[in-house]
Amino acid sequence: MKVLGINGSHRKGSTLLLIEEAFKELEGFETEIISLSDYVLEYCKICNACKRNGGICIVKDGYEEIAQKMKEADAIIVGSPVYFGSVTGMLKTLFDRSRTLRVNWDLKDKVCGAIAVGATKHGGQEHTLQVILSWALIHGMIVVSDSDPTSHFGCAAVAKQVDDEFEIDEWGLKTARSLGKRIREVLELMKK
Numbered sequence: 633m634k635v636l637g638i639n640g641s642h643r644k645g646s647t648l649l650l651i652e653e654a655f656k657e658l659e660g661f662e663t664e665i666i667s668l669s670d671y672v673l674e675y676c677k678i679c680n681a682c683k684r685n686g687g688i689c690i691v692k693d694g695y696e697e698i699a700q701k702m703k704e705a706d707a708i709i710v711g712s713p714v715y716f717g718s719v720t721g722m723l724k725t726l727f728d729r730s731r732t733l734r735v736n737w738d739l740k741d742k743v744c745g746a747i748a749v750g751a752t753k754h755g756g757q758e759h760t761l762q763v764i765l766s767w768a769l770i771h772g773m774i775v776v777s778d779s780d781p782t783s784h785f786g787c788a789a790v791a792k793q794v795d796d797e798f799e800i801d802e803w804g805l806k807t808a809r810s811l812g813k814r815i816r817e818v819l820e821l822m823k824k
């Protein structure tokens with residue numbers, strides 16, 4: 633079974649580190665992380681072509697590559713830095729473009745977990761997690777929390793950048809591991 637991590641940050645920083653932390657609990661699964669900063673995604677301009685042609689986006693900018701990876705995954709961990717209390721514009725753009733995947737319900741029954749990291753405590757991590765989980769629910773995905781022992785809405789972390797290093801709070805790292813563990817548990821249940 634395959635788990636895809638999507639790093640919604642504009643750089644390879646604390647969000648990426650937290651996805652990697654969650655992946656530590658997913659040994660034995662095929663894993664891949666993509667960073668949206670490696671793509672330049674256009675907005676969905678509601679041309680509705682995907683609605684008419686069976687779910688293919690006519691904008692050729694690398695989106696179809698991401699869509700294909702999402703289709704092939706059994707679980708997706710979506711991570712975003714908190715930007716003004718919500719997800720990054722780039723991640724929201726991916727969410728909007730993923731309308732193509734709703735034409736045939738390609739993401740239905742895939743497992744989804746969320747990661748949010750901000751520079752401050754109470755900086756909007758919970759709202760950011762809710763935005764990610766709402767996207768997953770609208771696709772008919774199976775949403776998971778970080779479950780026990782931390783058990784809230786996913787991984788919620790605070791990161792501080794010191795030169796080129798990122799210091800991530802212990803709670804954030806712990807919730808990342810709990811999320812990875814929960815994804816493993818649910819995938820194993822599905823395998824049975």
Ligand SMILES: Cc1cc2nc3c(=O)[nH]c(=O)nc-3n(C[C@H](O)[C@H](O)[C@H](O)COP(=O)(O)O)c2cc1C
Nearest residue numbers: 641645646647713714715716717750751752755791
């Ligand atoms: C435009 C912008 C808006 C931000 N807004 C918030 C915010 O509302 N709350 C918060 O805690 N941190 C905020 N931050 C800080 C980032 O969420 C934080 O530095 C995060 O760790 C960056 O993740 P990355 O290292 O994966 O890029 C903001 C940063 C930027 C650039």
